[in-house]
Amino acid sequence: MTDTGDALSVSTTYGPTMRRALQLAALGPDRGVNPRVGCVILSPAGDVLAEGWHRGAGTAHAEVDALSKLAPGEAAGATAVVSLEPCNHTGRTGPCSVALIDAGISRVVYAVDDPGHASRGGAQRLREAGVDVIDGVEADAATRFLQDWLTAARLGRPYVTLKWASSLDGRTAAGDGTSRWITGTAARQHVHEQRAASDAIVVGTGTVLADDPSLTARGDAGELMADQPVPVVLGDRAVPQDAAVRRHPHPPIFFPGHDLSAALVELRELGIRTAYVEAGPTLASAFVRAGLVDELHVYLAPTLLGGPHTALTDIGVDTITDQLALDLDRVERLGNDVLVVARTPSPATLDDASLIETARAEASSTASIRQGA
Incomplete structure (x- = not known):
């Protein structure tokens, strides 16, 4: 004071x-x-x-x-x-x-x-x-x-929320890969509300090719909500011309390559302050491993699936002392499911503007955003 x-x-x-x-x-x-x-x-x-x-x-x-x-x-x-x-x-x-x-x-x-x-x-x-x-x-x-804005201003990237829905034993799909639906309607509608509250929704090409999602925010009756996130697709694989994401109210942004930090810096330059990541285990784990997740939304259903389809894979934790400790923010009941919201410890502030400029330069040299590609 x-x-x-x-x-x-x-x-x-x-x-x-x-x-x-x-x-x-x-x-x-x-x-x-x-x-x-x-x-x-x-x-x-x-x-x-x-x-x-x-x-x-x-x-x-x-x-x-x-x-x-x-x-x-x-x-x-x-x-x-x-x-x-x-x-x-x-x-x-x-x-x-x-x-x-x-x-x-x-x-x-x-x-x-x-x-x-x-x-x-x-x-x-x-x-x-x-x-x-x-x-x-x-x-x-x-x-x-001001948490989302402060993160964007300090780090030069959007505030990133990573979401997944899983069984109590941490599985996001059954053994054959089917996943619709693990959670109930209340939890799924809450996800749409979170999409509507975000500037962008981020997925990988694997998710687009496997599920053909529309990446829209929809109401209870399936209608489009007034606010829609900009769809962002990360990865090198080609997305079909008839993919549902190409019919999104906002032109999708396709970002080739695997440099997540550069992608986020570019998205921030486009005015995106909050990014809602709905990714499969490979991309989700890459975000966590890179330290680019600020908040986690985990929707837990009271069911057990077993099998190999876990929410995350390798996140760089080799021993228990390396575990990534989170701050529990809140727990909400949504119908018969539970939402757990946790936050990661605040990352270091980028006090040196040159660090952001370096990230921008890397983004320009290694990958460029292509709208509608």
Whole structure:
């Protein structure tokens, strides 16, 4: 904490307002390259003067949106409570840190540092201008809320969720390869809702050739849902021209080769922030082995199958001390099935922008995205 007084006092003073800023942030779009941000401006007496939130790329950022609702000079001496560190760069809009300084804001309270290599540094700019800055208020709640965007901003790739459905003994198909259906209708509908909430759905050519999936998000009656993920197919094998994926509402993206990191960097460059991976054991294991999975959704059915068809194969664990420990997030009952959601420990932040540039260069030299190929 960067302000005088202890953390408890600051949290008591600004915690409720920060939680309101997060509520405002949730009004913004949860897709694309921009974060969801909310802002509340308080008078010197602590009264709410204005509220704002970011409505998507190219629109006013939350701080500017809130300031636009005030008369000139009305923000002088006020406090801005923002869910993310005010940006410090000029893109399609100007720096929010400068807008706050120019408006006469005397204090800025924010929850989470901006990890963007171009956009971070707003707090320092505010301090240099004499603005009192307090950081870390409701940081845990804000980090969880912004988790997918923070991952994309820090690592230069989408937030990756790996999904599979299996029996209690970890089998994803019977001995003859049949798998429809292991789980019940409630679990399967939940999967479609997760697809609709994701920017992209990722599979391998093996899955496309074996199952001919449409990779769409559908409702209870089989109708297409309003939001559809972009279908992404990884691998070198040719996909038939009459494959169901080619009839998807979005043109499928075919990514040849086996460099998953490069593929994810390219997808991020296309504005994909969240990727939902529904892959067979080979590709799923490759994602896990490469450390590219942020969250796992495992749908468990109370049934036993036995046999060789396991959810994962070799993930680089040779001895029990090498096991990949996960953080259990929640367990939900879906009809007669259970959804287990677990998260992987936070990967290291890519503080060096050159690492992302290297990944981009590798993506360009080893494989190129081909739409409709």
